Each structure stands twice: as C-alpha cells, then as structure tokens.
Amino acid sequence: MKILVIVKQVPDSTTVIKFAASGRDIERGGVKLVVNPFDEFAIELAVRLREARSDVETITVLTVGPASAAEALRTCLAIGADNAIHLQDAAFDSLDELQTAALIAAVVRERGYDLIVRGKQEIDLDSGQLGPALAELLNLPHVGAVTKFELAADGKSAVANRRVEGAEEIVPLQLPALVTVDKGLCEARYPSLPNLMKAKKKPMTALAAADLPGFADAVGGLGGSTLERLEPPPQRPPGKILKGEPEQVAAELVALLRSEAKAI
Amino acid sequence: MGDDILVFAEQRENRLHAGALQCVTAARSLAGKTGGQVVACVIGDATDQAVAAVQNAGVDRVIVVRDASLRLYSPLRYRTALAAAITKVGPRAVLMPATFMGRDLAPRVAVCIRGACATDVVDVSCGQNGAIDARRPVYNGKASCHVTLPANRVAVISIRPNVYAPSSGAAPGAVEPLAFAAAPGDDRVGARELMRAGGEIKDVAEADVIVAGGRSLKSEENFKIIYDLARELDAAVGASRAACDAGYQPHSRQVGLTGKTVTPKLYIACGISGAIQHLAGMRGSKVIVAINTDAEAPIFKAADYGIVGDLFKIVPLLTQEVHKLRHA
Ligand SMILES: Cc1cc2nc3c(=O)[nH]c(=O)nc-3n(C[C@H](O)[C@H](O)[C@H](O)COP(=O)(O)OP(=O)(O)OC[C@H]3O[C@@H](n4cnc5c(N)ncnc54)[C@H](O)[C@@H]3O)c2cc1C
Numbered sequence: 001m002k003i004l005v006i007v008k009q010v011p012d013s014t015t016v017i018k019f020a021a022s023g024r025d026i027e028r029g030g031v032k033l034v035v036n037p038f039d040e041f042a043i044e045l046a047v048r049l050r051e052a053r054s055d056v057e058t059i060t061v062l063t064v065g066p067a068s069a070a071e072a073l074r075t076c077l078a079i080g081a082d083n084a085i086h087l088q089d090a091a092f093d094s095l096d097e098l099q100t101a102a103l104i105a106a107v108v109r110e111r112g113y114d115l116i117v118r119g120k121q122e123i124d125l126d127s128g129q130l131g132p133a134l135a136e137l138l139n140l141p142h143v144g145a146v147t148k149f150e151l152a153a154d155g156k157s158a159v160a161n162r163r164v165e166g167a168e169e170i171v172p173l174q175l176p177a178l179v180t181v182d183k184g185l186c187e188a189r190y191p192s193l194p195n196l197m198k199a200k201k202k203p204m205t206a207l208a209a210a211d212l213p214g215f216a217d218a219v220g221g222l223g224g225s226t227l228e229r230l231e232p233p234p235q236r237p238p239g240k241i242l243k244g245e246p247e248q249v250a251a252e253l254v255a256l257l258r259s260e261a262k263a264i
Numbered sequence: 265m266g267d268d269i270l271v272f273a274e275q276r277e278n279r280l281h282a283g284a285l286q287c288v289t290a291a292r293s294l295a296g297k298t299g300g301q302v303v304a305c306v307i308g309d310a311t312d313q314a315v316a317a318v319q320n321a322g323v324d325r326v327i328v329v330r331d332a333s334l335r336l337y338s339p340l341r342y343r344t345a346l347a348a349a350i351t352k353v354g355p356r357a358v359l360m361p362a363t364f365m366g367r368d369l370a371p372r373v374a375v376c377i378r379g380a381c382a383t384d385v386v387d388v389s390c391g392q393n394g395a396i397d398a399r400r401p402v403y404n405g406k407a408s409c410h411v412t413l414p415a416n417r418v419a420v421i422s423i424r425p426n427v428y429a430p431s432s433g434a435a436p437g438a439v440e441p442l443a444f445a446a447a448p449g450d451d452r453v454g455a456r457e458l459m460r461a462g463g464e465i466k467d468v469a470e471a472d473v474i475v476a477g478g479r480s481l482k483s484e485e486n487f488k489i490i491y492d493l494a495r496e497l498d499a500a501v502g503a504s505r506a507a508c509d510a511g512y513q514p515h516s517r518q519v520g521l522t523g524k525t526v527t528p529k530l531y532i533a534c535g536i537s538g539a540i541q542h543l544a545g546m547r548g549s550k551v552i553v554a555i556n557t558d559a560e561a562p563i564f565k566a567a568d569y570g571i572v573g574d575l576f577k578i579v580p581l582l583t584q585e586v587h588k589l590r591h592a
Pocket residue numbers: 013037477478479480503504505506507518519520521522523524534535536537538539540541542545555556557558561573574575576
C-alpha cells in the first residue's frame with residue numbers, strides 16, 4: 001500500500017496579521033511557519049497505519065510552496081514519511097485552489113497511491129477546497145472531515161466516521177480513495193530531535209513547472225479565481241460593558257438581547 | 265452558461281437547511297444584476313417538505329432530483345446529481361450553504377463542471393466584466409479576503425450560514441423533476457449510517473444560539489448551569505479547548521481553530537478568556553456576549569455585550585431572566 005499525505009506550510013495560528021504593501025498577502029517577515037495543524041493529523045494517520053499494519057510500503061509527503069516549505073516536508077519526514085515531493089515554482093504562486101489541485105493531480109496520477117490523506121482545511125486561507133477537488137480530478141471517492149478511519153485487513157476498503165451537524169456519519173468506502181481529516185482523529189506527535197537529523201537523509205524531490213510538461217494544460221481548464229485584496233476584517237462597534245449588581249446586570253442583558261440585539 | 269442562479273437547497277431527512285433560504289437571498293441579489301432566474305435544486309429521496317419550504321421562498325423554479333440512493337449525502341452521487349441540474353439549467357453561479365455538506369460538495373462539483381470555486385463566502389456580488397466578486401474571512405477571521413471568480417466559468421460558491429437573511433416570496437416556484445442517473449463508480453462510497461449525538465441538546469454546528477463554557481467551570485458537573493441556560497434558550501452547548509481537554513465536555517462541542525467554526529445568531533461565552541484560537545471559531549457570530557471575572561480578558565474585545573463578574577452567579581440569574589421572559 002502506498003500512502004500520499006499532502007501538507008501545507010502556514011503561519012502559526014497566533015500570528016499577528018500585518019498586511020503586505022501589495023495588499024494581496026500578509027507581511028511574512030518574522031512570521032513563524034508551521035505544518036497546517038489539520039495536516040499534522042493527516043501525517044499522524046499515515047504513520048499510525050504503518051505502525052499497525054505490515055502492508056504499508058511507502059508514505060510520501062507532498063507540498064506546493066516556496067523554498068521555506070521544505071521545512072514542513074522535513075518535519076513530516078521526521079514524523080515518519082519516507083520521501084517527499086516539493087512542487088516549487090514562481091509559476092505556482094498564482095494558482096488558485098482548484099488549479100493547485102490540478103497541478104498535484106498531474107504529478108500524482110501515475111504514481112498509483114492507494115490512499116491520499118489531507119487536513120480538512122488550511123488555517124491560512126481556510127478554503128478546504130483541495131481535498132475534494134483533487135479527489136474529483138483523480139476520479140477517486142473521498143470522505144471529508146474524518147474523525148475515525150479503519151482500514152480493512154485486505155487494504156481494499158475502509159470505514160470512515162465523519163462528524164456532521166448534530167450527528168456522526170459512518171461511511172464505508174473503497175480504495176483507492178482520498179480522505180480529509182478533522183481534529184479528534186488522533187493526537188499528532190512531535191518529531192524527536194534524532195528523527196529530525198535522520199530526516200535530512202531521506203529523499204526529497206523538487207519539481208518545477210519545467211519538469212511537468214502537462215502543467216499548463218492541467219491547470220488551464222478550470223478555476224482561475226484571483227485574490228484581489230486582503231484587508232482587516234470589518235470592525236465591530238465597541239461592545240457595551242454592563243455594570244452593577246449581578247441581579248441587575250443579568251436582567252439588563254436579557255432585556256438588551258431581546259429589544260436591542262433582537263437575538264432572543 | 266446563462267444568467268440564472270442555481271441554489272443547492274440542502275435538506276436532511278426532509279428538513280430544509282436554514283442556510284438554503286439565506287442562499288436564495290444572495291441568489292436573488294445576483295439574479296437582479298444578471299437578469300436571470302433563481303432556480304433551486306433539491307436532492308434526496310423523500311423531500312416534499314423541503315421542496316415546499318424552498319418553493320415558497322422566492323424562487324422561480326425548483327428542480328427535484330429524487331432517488332432512494334440519494335437519501336443520505338454521498339459526495340459522489342450528490343456531485344453527479346447536482347452536476348446534472350447544472351447542465352440542465354446552465355447557470356451563471358451555483359450557491360449552497362457552507363455546511364459540512366456544502367463545504368464537501370462545492371469544490372468537487374466545481375471541478376466536475378470545470379467551474380471556479382469560493383468557499384465560506386460572506387458577501388457575493390456581480391463584479392466588472394462579468395466576473396463574480398466574493399468576500400470571505402481568512403486567517404481565522406483575522407483578515408478579510410476579496411476574490412474574483414472569472415467571467416468564463418460557472419462560479420460555485422458556498423455561503424457562510426447566518427450572514428444573509430432568509431428569503432421569502434409570494435408566488436411559488438414551479439417544480440420540475442429531474443431523473444437521477446448514477447455515474448460509473450458512484451457506489452464506491454457506500455450507504456452510510458447516521459449516529460445521532462445523544463440527548464436533547466443541539467449540536468453547535470446547527471444551533472442559532474450557543475452557550476459556551478471554559479476551563480473556569482472546573483468540572484463536568486458544574487457545566488449543569490451552562491446546560492440549564494442552553495435549555496432555556498433552546499441553544500447548543502459549546503466549550504473551549506481547555507474545557508474539552510480537561511474532560512468537562514466532549515471534543516464534539518469544542519469551538520475554535522481545531523474545533524468547530526460556528527456562526528450562530530447569539531454566542532454567550534462564559535468564563536472563556538478569548539484566546540485567538542477560540543475567537544477563530546466564533547468571531548463570525550452575529551451577537552457575542554462575554555461573562556468573565558477578568559475585565560482585561562481578550563474576549564471582551566470581541567463582545568457586543570460584556571459582564572465583568574462571576575459566571576457561577578451570573579449564569580443562573582440569566583437562566584431565571586430568560587425563563588421569566590419566555591413565560592411572561
Ligand atoms: C494549535 C492550537 C489550536 C487551538 N485550538 C483551540 C480551539 O479550537 N478552541 C479553543 O477554545 N482553544 C484552542 N486552543 C487553546 C487556546 O489557546 C486556549 O488555551 C483556550 O482557548 C483557553 O480556554 P479557556 O478560555 O477555557 O481557558 P483560560 O484561558 O484558562 O481562561 C479561563 C477564563 O475564565 C475566566 N474565569 C475564571 N473564573 C471565572 C468565573 N468564576 N467567572 C467568570 N470567568 C472566570 C478567567 O478570567 C479566564 O479569562 C488552541 C491552541 C493551539 C496552540
């Protein structure tokens with residue numbers, strides 16, 4: 001069984017956002033970059049499958065991103081992936097999510113992965129498009145936002161649990177397949193220092209647009225949304241702090257929620 | 265591609281999702297500019313009540329794709345069904361609520377029809393030269409992102425719940441059945457089972473009102489006061505990660521970056537400090553109330569109404585006040 005984990009390098013969740021002069025990006029200087037937290041669960045799932053079974057041949061980790069993203073791949077190699085693919089080219093920067101999925105599809109289509117795992121969304125642009133889009137491009141079944149994943153002994157099918165509003169779905173699916181994972185699936189481990197050292201020796205393949213003859217055709221046929229502008233979120237008017245005895249403020253709050261906010 | 269706007273009117277167990285009527289509002293504003301019709305598409309098995317609900321909400325037509333195999337959501341079958349409706353209508357844009365279903369379906373359908381996609385959108389409009397403009401929160405709500413979807417592709421857009429008001433209409437839209445023909449391989453995702461989350465308390469992802477508690481509740485038993493208020497408000501109970509990690513509440517109730525993102529009409533945060541990762545999951549709520557002993561707690565910056573005080577005193581008083589109001 002060959003497993004592919006797709007990760008993205010993102011600014012740490014505590015990053016204070018400043019806007020770049022272009023208006024199209026955030027100021028990246030000094031920002032701490034990490035593996036997207038949902039993708040950490042994806043790599044964890046792959047490594048746990050390898051630990052629990054004897055049929056996992058390889059775990060490959062792939063990312064699309066600038067030179068700095070190699071760091072995210074190395075973290076995943078230290079956690080337990082065997083090899084890495086880094087898609088890096090200035091030409092990839094302007095791709096939207098669907099086109100990025102098409103790029104990845106062009107690279108992985110012939111490599112015969114049995115299971116592709118990805119976090120349910122990225123914590124930077126929060127789009128969550130990549131997983132389902134890639135599944136469609138590769139004509140694979142997918143299950144999104146999975147919180148439990150059990151692979152059958154023969155590796156040909158699986159049962160995934162997926163949380164939805166007010167309920168949990170239990171979904172049988174056939175492999176090859178793609179799943180996107182949610183929190184609750186597992187606790188992600190941190191790479192140890194010795195493993196980080198060893199990871200430096202694991203193979204990492206860099207691919208640019210020139211290495212991918214079908215690239216322009218693959219991404220030309222869909223998507224094409226453009227990020228025009230990033231700006232601060234709309235400001236909320238400053239809140240009202242209610243003062244007084246507990247009985248009084250409680251009554252005042254309920255009255256305000258009814259008459260002013262019309263929320264109850 | 266034409267001028268019509270198609271709304272995927274999500275239903276589960278014959279109940280229309282509230283977000284579907286909100287999408288109709290957004291669709292009507294787009295159709296007002298494109299000059300097209302608003303067409304709803306309902307996919308499922310027994311869907312008569314859901315169809316009736318959307319039919320009377322100001323749509324021109326309702327396409328109903330009905331099949332026993334569509335009773336529960338499947339990304340493959342629903343993709344096939346919605347793509348068939350898109351082919352039939354030839355819309356300029358397709359809107360759907362950004363629920364678990366919509367988030368899962370939109371990108372897949374967008375690829376299938378070779379369209380373009382934007383998810384979790386809070387504002388959509390017709391832009392210049394036939395493009396569609398969308399605004400969506402990014403970086404955990406710390407920034408707002410404007411994207412344009414190109415004029416030459418069908419725009420598939422999921423709309424964040426509770427941002428648009430629900431639509432209502434006068435004349436009912438005409439209902440048209442559309443036969444379902446599964447695509448080869450659609451059975452690779454099998455029939456699912458649904459397990460209900462136990463109890464009478466709603467899930468945070470589907471509630472209009474959420475009462476949430478933090479680490480300061482100190483135990484599972486103490487959450488009773490949160491549940492009492494929630495019951496009085498017909499609300500869901502949410503929790504901070506610290507409260508979930510401590511075992512006071514199950515992880516399914518966690519709100520935030522690594523929990524659920526919620527946009528209810530009212531969010532009451534009790535003894536929650538307002539860490540950036542918690543705000544990430546709830547700052548899109550319409551009205552935010554904070555109750556905290558620490559006047560400097562960051563949650564007050566996000567709140568519309570704040571009470572600086574002990575939640576163990578305030579929350580039971582709120583329950584009483586709401587009870588009085590409801591039974592007046
Ligand atoms: C990668 C990452 C992901 C994360 N994801 C999430 C997430 O999804 N959701 C999430 O919530 N957190 C998340 N966190 C954790 C987050 O940083 C905070 O640690 C957490 O939200 C704190 O929870 P809390 O507000 O309950 O506890 P605390 O921060 O300990 O705050 C307790 C608050 O209660 C107040 N208080 C105490 N006693 C009373 C009383 N009697 N009455 C009223 N107020 C009182 C205190 O003044 C304080 O403000 C994440 C962190 C990381 C690093």
